[in-house]
Amino acid sequence: MVGAETRKGVVLVLMPVGRDAATVAGLIERTGLRAVICHTVRDVVDHLERIVDVVLVAEEALYGSNANDLKDWVDCQPQWSDQPFIVLTNHNEGPKFAAFRRELVLRLRNVNFLERPLQTITLQATVISAERARSRQYETRAYLEAQRGVAVELERLVAERTAELEQANTKLREEIAGRERAQAALLQAQKIEALGQLVGGVAHDFNNLLMAVIGNLDLLSKKLGEDARLHRLLDGAMEGARRGATLTQRLLAFARKQELKAQATDVRSLVENMIGLIDRSVGPMVRIELRAEDKMPVVDVDPNQLEMALLNLAVNARDAMITGGVLTIELSEQIVEVYDQLGVQPGRYVVLSVQDTGEGMDTETLARAVEPFFSTKGVGKGTGLGLSMVFGLAQQSGGALRLESAPSSGTTARLWLPVATETTLPSGRTPNLETKASGRARILFVDDDLLIAGSTVDLLEDLGHQVIEAHSAIEALRLLESGLAADLLITDHAMPGMTGIELAREVRRQYPRLPILLATGFAELEGSELVDVARLAKPYTQAQLATEIAHLLPHGRNGF
Incomplete structure (x- = not known):
């Protein structure tokens, strides 16, 4: 039981x-x-x-x-x-x-x-x-009934803490919002950086293609007779190649790999001198206002690129003001004491602002405004490289570009330019586009791209030089070690195995008297500060090539 x-x-x-x-x-x-x-x-x-x-x-x-x-x-x-x-x-x-x-x-x-x-x-x-x-x-x-009693007590305690928690939550929400803004800015910067790397690589390859086109067109121009129609066709092809070269320069500007000749520049004088050109560019329906402080420090920037950037900003502003409006150009000095999450480092800056009264941009458009080839102007009305070029110039100059805009409220572009620490202009020769006679020379030419190599060798031989080709840095060193008596070394930079800079460093160590000319589409080269060599930016014409050779070999053969 x-x-x-x-x-x-x-x-x-x-x-x-x-x-x-x-x-x-x-x-x-x-x-x-x-x-x-x-x-x-x-x-x-x-x-x-x-x-x-x-x-x-x-x-x-x-x-x-x-x-x-x-x-x-x-x-x-x-x-x-x-x-x-x-x-x-x-x-x-x-x-x-x-x-x-x-x-x-x-x-x-x-x-x-x-x-x-x-x-x-x-x-x-x-x-x-x-x-x-x-x-x-x-x-x-x-147990449940007991819990109900506990719940009542808990509700009382929660009610007592609600005010404190709400205050803490408000502060936390503010911190989260600030962190989200910083993360959004970081993601945008990473996105632009990735685009810059991609664009820089594309521009480099495009430069190589243009190098072959321009070189062969240069040679072809000398072979034509008196047929005017053939000359027009050739001139049209050359103009297209030049426009392509301009396009690659804008791409390299966005990628922060353009060739900049930074110098102490008086921005106020530069802007005042450009007012006439800007006025003609924006047309009679746009009124221009210039506001600037009496004394402005000089900035460290490439003046030619800054002029182009200002003109691009003015033209963009004109296109945003369909029925006319006011274009305000303003200069002011700003001091940044703490690192700005949008990329402005501590220091003194001159801020060049271009403000319009146009249509403005929504948040999505504003986020993509500096991307290369992004444009709201429609097919055939712009390359979409204006703002990306300005952005690249600002970044490469050590400053920043900020855009502020809202629909129906216009757009303000602020270009932050660092104040120059030295007021002396940088030393350097003035390019001479006239071909100088340098005599017949024996040139060792190095490029791994057979298309570029063939075109450039033809240009050099047409100038009367003897050319020995090498398709890698290792092959070039073997030729020199075997006793090749070259008067000049011309080399590309981006090559597998050993780059042009590395080749130049080794040649300078073994053959210090051998002149070296580095031909490349990149401005920023890793290790370039370790070896001082002459440089020729791609794509180049036969005249530019001859000028550089004349600078390096003013008396013909040098030997080493």
């Missing part, structure tokens, strides 16, 4: 036929539980409104619609409750009874079936097990 529990649980017994109810109640009482005999389903429901552990019911008491009241009560149980039912079945079998029992499970949910005749131990064990499960439900109810 199962031992009695200390807790006096209640078991409802509904067995309407004969003395079965009294017999079963006696067996239950022997377990230490209290049995309550009910006569109808309604009696069971009424008792369920009080504390009940188990309902034990004969199957026949639930036939017909008798189970509906129980189902309604089960459906209304609180969330913590899952009232256990023990149904005593008989030997009736068949589809009808199987379906009835499945329906009971759906209606009463927590149901155990015991088939009569019963063994005493089976009945008692099943009832005790159900009572224990119900006891745990009552414990859950007590």
Whole structure:
């Protein structure tokens, strides 16, 4: 026999036929539980409104619609409750009874079936097990009620801390907003940097192609007769090549790899001298206003590139003012003491601002404004390189470009230029585009690109020089080591294995008297500060090539 529990649980017994109810109640009482005999389903429901552990019911008491009241009560149980039912079945079998029992499970949910005749131990064990499960439900109810009290206290504490937390959250939101702005600026800078690397590589390859085109057109121009039509065709091709060269210069400006001749520049004088050109460029529908402080320090910048940048900004402003407007050019001095998240380093700057009263830009357009080839002007109305060129000039000069704009509110472009630390102009010769006679020379020419090599060799031979070709730096060094007596070394920079700079450094170490000319489309070369060599920017014409050779070999052959 199962031992009695200390807790006096209640078991409802509904067995309407004969003395079965009294017999079963006696067996239950022997377990230490209290049995309550009910006569109808309604009696069971009424008792369920009080504390009940188990309902034990004969199957026949639930036939017909008798189970509906129980189902309604089960459906209304609180969330913590899952009232256990023990149904005593008989030997009736068949589809009808199987379906009835499945329906009971759906209606009463927590149901155990015991088939009569019963063994005493089976009945008692099943009832005790159900009572224990119900006891745990009552414990859950007590816990939930206690938690409700805790929740009330917690709500009071939360209410007391709400003001403090709200204040802390406000400060946190401000910090998050600042961090998001910084991250957005960083992502934009990384995006522009990646674009710059891509654009720089494309511009370099394009320069090589233009080098072959311009070189061959140069030679072809000397082979034509007096046919005016052929000369027009050649001039058209050469003009297209020159425009392509201008395009690559703008791409290199964005990539911060253009050739800059920075010098101390009076920006106010430069702007005042350009007002006439800007006025003609923007047309009569745009009024120009110039605002500048009386005394402006000089800045360290390439004046020619700055003029081009200012003209690009003015033309962009004109295009944004379809029906006319006001173009304001302003100069001011600014001091930055702490690093700016938008890229301005601490120091003194002259800020050149160009402001229009045009259509303005939305946030999405503003974010892409300096990307190369991005334009809102429509097909055929611009290359989309104006702002990217200005951006590249600012970055390469140690400054920054900032754009501020909103729809219908115009656009302001601010070009931050660092104040020059020295007021003397940099030394350097003035380029002479006239071809100087340097005599016949033996030239070692190095380039891994066969197309460029063939074109340049033809140019050099047409000038009367003897050319020895090498298609790698290693091959060039072997030729020199084998006794080649060259008067001049002309080399490309971007070559696999050993670059042109590395070749120049090695040649300068072994043959210090051998002049070297580095031909490249890049302005910023890794390691270039370690070796002083003459440079010729790609693409170049035969006249420019001859001029550089004349500077390096003013008296013909030098030897080494």
